[in-house]
Amino acid sequence: MKNLLGRELPEYIEGYGDVNPFEGAFSNMESKAKQAVMVKPVTPGDQKLYNSLEEVLDKVELKDGITISFHHHLRNGDHVLNMVVDAIAKRGVKDITVAASSIFPVHSPLVQHIENGVVTKIVANYMSGPVAKAVSMRRLKYPAIMHTHGGRARAIESGDLHIDIAFIASPTCDEYGNISGLFGKSACGALGYAVPDAEYADTVVAITDNLVPYPNCPIEINQTYVDYVVKVESIGDPKGIVSGTTQITKDPIGLKIAKMATDVMMASGLVKEDMSFQTGAGGISLAVAAELREIMKKQGIVGSFASGGITGYLVDMFREGLFRNLFDVQCFDLKAVESYASSHKHMRMSASMYGNPHNKGALVNNLDIVILGATEIDTNFNVNVTTASDGTIMGGSGGHSDTAAGAKLSIIVTKLTKARLPIIKDKVTTVTTPGESIDVIVTERGIAVNPRRQDLIQKLKATNLPVMTIEELKEVAEKITGTPKAIDLSDEVVAVVEYRDGTVIDVIKKPL
Amino acid sequence: MKNLLGRELPEYIEGYGDVNPFEGAFSNMESKAKQAVMVKPVTPGDQKLYNSLEEVLDKVELKDGITISFHHHLRNGDHVLNMVVDAIAKRGVKDITVAASSIFPVHSPLVQHIENGVVTKIVANYMSGPVAKAVSMRRLKYPAIMHTHGGRARAIESGDLHIDIAFIASPTCDEYGNISGLFGKSACGALGYAVPDAEYADTVVAITDNLVPYPNCPIEINQTYVDYVVKVESIGDPKGIVSGTTQITKDPIGLKIAKMATDVMMASGLVKEDMSFQTGAGGISLAVAAELREIMKKQGIVGSFASGGITGYLVDMFREGLFRNLFDVQCFDLKAVESYASSHKHMRMSASMYGNPHNKGALVNNLDIVILGATEIDTNFNVNVTTASDGTIMGGSGGHSDTAAGAKLSIIVTKLTKARLPIIKDKVTTVTTPGESIDVIVTERGIAVNPRRQDLIQKLKATNLPVMTIEELKEVAEKITGTPKAIDLSDEVVAVVEYRDGTVIDVIKKPL
Known part of the structure; x- marks a missing residue:
């Protein structure tokens, strides 16, 4: 059986059960029942x-x-x-x-x-x-x-x-x-x-x-x-x-990517009053926040909220008045912990409020822009952040698929090659986040926009940004690295990758 | 059918269903299922x-x-x-x-x-x-x-x-x-x-x-x-x-009752470091808070929390450092609203956290002392705050039964007679709160302690307080008012009074 993304899936997996194939990011949205919780009441004095x-x-x-x-x-x-x-x-x-x-x-x-x-x-x-x-x-x-x-x-x-x-x-x-x-x-x-x-x-x-x-x-x-x-x-x-501080990248290539990603954000028209924004704690992601900070200051823009795992960098922006609120599912550093303890506009959110697709509107639904990373991307914009190039598990979605699905603009920032391997492939080892949720990929050598976003392609064409097709971007990478050979995988399923709605977006197989 | 308190109940009530009779404040505490909630998911852009x-x-x-x-x-x-x-x-x-x-x-x-x-x-x-x-x-x-x-x-x-x-x-x-x-x-x-x-x-x-x-x-x-x-x-x-301010009674009888109630609290040994306290917004209840405030200040006592509907008076005590925290299910006045908005030690609680007997420990379970009112009390200490002396509904439990059940010491403060009727009767018109939850009744003419609380009776005997049996207190009242004649009620049930656990503690019948 194949799911919407063409990933080959067993119909049944021992220890997992029947496989419901992924059929699209919002194809499974009918009314849902929450489970009935059993409670052992506690009496005074217990x-x-x-x-x-x-x-x-x-x-x-x-x-x-x-x-x-x-x-x-x-x-x-x-x-x-x-x-x-x-x-x-x-x-x-x-x-x-x-x-x-x-x-x-x-x-x-x-x-x-x-x-x-x-x-x-x-x-x-x-x-x-x-x-x-x-x-x-x-x-x-x-x-x-x-x-x-x-x-x-x-x-x-x-x-x-x-x-x-x-x-x-x-x-x-x-x-x-x-x-x-x-x-x-x-x-x-x-x-x-x-x-x-x-x-x-x-x-x-x-x-x-x-x-x-x-x-x-x-x-x-x-x-x-x-x-x-x-x-x-x-x-x-x-x-x-918690780390003491989270650090912006000092690598010139990383900074270049961050600058380009910021230009994409600007061109999208979403950088404006009441904007909302999420970025991770990675060096390039923080560099994007740093670029955005300068623009917001210069243009006098006040955003509605920043969200996610909260870093000291976002706290600084919040304290400068660049965002009215922070929504925090986890604090990445001590400055975030302090801020949460001291301001009721820095609010905790549950994982469900953050990203559950089956409640009455998770916070990710309100996101304008999210900056994300990638280990591999395929020419359909599907992203892998779960497995390494040798096929072993070294991560997972976390909030990747949630924010990508919810945000109006999801931007992948990544170097075009890592460890002499191209990031863009015909087929990713594992699909973590479906391509339909990814709008733009920004690398130091070029920018690819998802063809679903013709509106954005038009906007970017009016800029000097190096926009190309994802196939072109893949060729650029392969000119540097050569075409990598596919990993040999066995038929043994070692992990089931569930999309946020509980359907199966991929399975991970044991490397040979 | 009669319940534990001897209240006559139908076995079935049209429009209500089968009646589960009240069998004691904590007799219905086995594991409980919460209902499975249905949710209509909300998609980005909806x-x-x-x-x-x-x-x-x-x-x-x-x-x-x-x-x-x-x-x-x-x-x-x-x-x-x-x-x-x-x-x-x-x-x-x-x-x-x-x-x-x-x-x-x-x-x-x-x-x-x-x-x-x-x-x-x-x-x-x-x-x-x-x-x-x-x-x-x-x-x-x-x-x-x-x-x-x-x-x-x-x-x-x-x-x-x-x-x-x-x-x-x-x-x-x-x-x-x-x-x-x-x-x-x-x-x-x-x-x-x-x-x-x-x-x-x-x-x-x-x-x-x-x-x-x-x-x-x-x-x-x-x-x-x-x-x-x-x-x-x-x-x-x-x-x-919301009222602008909630006011302490100025009535000398009310103040006398408040003073006596405070003496009972002192004698109980519960007025001490880390104590917790709840009182309503009524004039006598607030006067008890005022008495307690002076004692806490004088003795350097810091309580753990005050709770309930929060009044400006409790906010003052909180701001003076007499309580470390406030738990607030509703704000009674604007000062309470302001305090809640400005301090994260003034916390909101849900009605469930406040008093639901079937969760894993409501806040009322942590209460040391609660001060409550009464419309009628019977010689088994059952309290009515639901119906007036003519049998018509004019109130209801609110948090009365919840706090009385949870608190280590629940004190009823009331004048011994109201509108020329005695407060204490052989049988209350309606039971709102079962006598087992009520520890002491304080009136201007005397104090009655529930015989279940022999420990407290011993402690109060060591004071100058006018402790008597509830029967004696009833006689004192009836000497003033005479014995009131019973209200004539029809057999028609107009309301079912559920105890906090869902059993039926009483039914209200139409007055003739």
Whole structure:
């Protein structure tokens, strides 16, 4: 079976089930039911606080086949996932599904649990490091499932991803389960990715290394969602949680791309009063923000909001009055954490509010411009940010597909070649984001506009920008690098890539 | 059939269904399912904004038997309920259930729709004025249902009260449905009672007289819950929405009661560091707050939180550092609105977080002390705040039963006689709050402690306070007023009084 993008898909995948093929970014938008949540009511006088993880594990229902979930706000400093999976594994529980919003190199101990069959399924929006490698090599019993940030919220809310127990790393928590990420030694800021887990899991456990007096105001996730609170020594390593500062690229090629991307934004007509904008924390993306900042200042433009993972750079723009508001699903650096703690115009949003396609309008629907990266792009503008050129998993959509689908203008900024390989190919190794959501690709050697956007092509033709077809851009790249040979892949599916609406946009196969 | 309190109940009530008798404040606490919400996804580019209510009514599904809901944050200044019911009635829709969190005298036009059979059921937590009178006279086709504030949230979340369309009066709203009560000519502050409606109704319509630029930060109810936004001329009359200031009683008897209630609080041992406290906006209740304020200042006590409908008086205590936080389900005056807008330690809570007994721990569970009023009290400490001495509805639980159930110490402050009638009776006209939740009754002539609280009786005996049995207190009252004769009631049920857990604590019968 093939989906709309021509990707070959099995009709059924063991451990996953029937495959619903991707049929277009907004083809699956009829009325949807959220799952009916079961709640164990808490009576006055009931205690939620326990002094060790073991005590809590004695209380919750552990059984083979259980799904446990984690958020990734502690990023590569997270101690909680390993701590919990180790403890559950020690109890002899098998066939565990680990549903983590993202998995990082710090989670390498998970590989052992994969190897010995304790963890048989992984669900994540992003994966890098040893776990990603193990999944790519089909060490997991069943294929992993890769979601987008909004798609994970959708899957949880719909019940497609039913969580038995959510373990929520909590930089601060009180004894009744009011959680905040704002303060404490493991402060990470907004906890947007943990919200669907807290709202929809059967059982919710807050794990904190910083128990504070009741009530832990301002609250991000409140007591009505939390069954148990446990105090542990450490939930994370601050060095891995937030970076001190996020940096603009100093590379002249990167700066050139940023300048060109800004020219595209200007030509589009979207840089104007009330504009909204999102960009990542990468060096080129931040350089685009820096260019935009100067233009907004010069022209006296005040935007409505900037969104996403929030960086100090966007906070600076917010504080200068260039954006009236920030919408924050996760804080990338300490300046973002501080800003969120100090202004009610810097608002937290849940993963669902950020990107769930099946609520009544996610924030991405309100985005004018998003700046995104790419590992590979095909001539239909499909983008891969999931697998490396050797076919192994080294990332995932995160908010890529969500923002690209929602924004009026989605721009990919990338160097034309990376590690002597061309970015543009006939066929990407994995489709993460469908071409229909991508408007423009900006490289140092040229700009390609999606033919669906004839309006934009016309506007760009009136500029000096080096606009060409994507085929032409591909040729330019291949003149430098030569045509790369295709990777050899087996037929074994190691991961299912779900589009944000729950259909399958691609499968990842084990490299030979 | 009789419930635990000996109240005679029908087993089945036409238009209500089977009656589950009240069996104790915490007898119905097994695992509960929330209802599965249906959502119509919103695609980028879809418009939510309409310029008239009629346009929105053309879009939503109106049919006979529909349930429509409203919040009461605009209190006796609300224009929205009348506007919407009138418009729907004009379209010939019949058999409408109006589920309003409270109904005030301003809603008198509803009487006409009751009389002509357009509105056949009313669900509310509190009712006063002509609608309450009409309900009491059994003008409604079916009995009304009276909830507590937390019980309404429970009923909505569980699906016991399924809302087809929620109409949310919105002091400010943007075109994508982000709602706030903080600003604008109809500002009312926190919108806690509207949250369950927004989260669980099939269709949600925001009605505003103050459309603001996107995004309307800080957001109270966000865009992911709202289907339609409509701009109207006026949602309410500011004079009826919030009072300028809430006033402490000047009546010497009221002040005496407040002083005695404060002595009871002191004797209980609960007035100490980290204490939590709730009191209403009534004159005696505020006088208790004033007494407590002086003690806290003198003794250097800092409380954890004050909660409830928040008054300027509690804001003053918060600003003086006497409470670290405020939890606000509705703002009673403009000072409360301002405080909520300016401090993130003054937090909004939803009606569910406030009092729903079937979530994982409502805020009332964390209350140390609550000060409450009463219309009648029986010798089993059951309290009536729903019906007047002539048997007609003139109030309702609101948060009475919720806070009484949750708080460690619930104190009723009341004059011993009102309008020449004794407050304490053998049998109250209607049970609103069960005696098991009430700890102490404080009147100007004496204090009665619930015999369940032998610990408290011992503590109070060590003071000079005039502690007596409730029977003795009743005799004191009857010496002044004589024994009142019982009201004659028919067998016709005009309203079902649900306890917060959905069981029936009483029914209200039509006075003869």
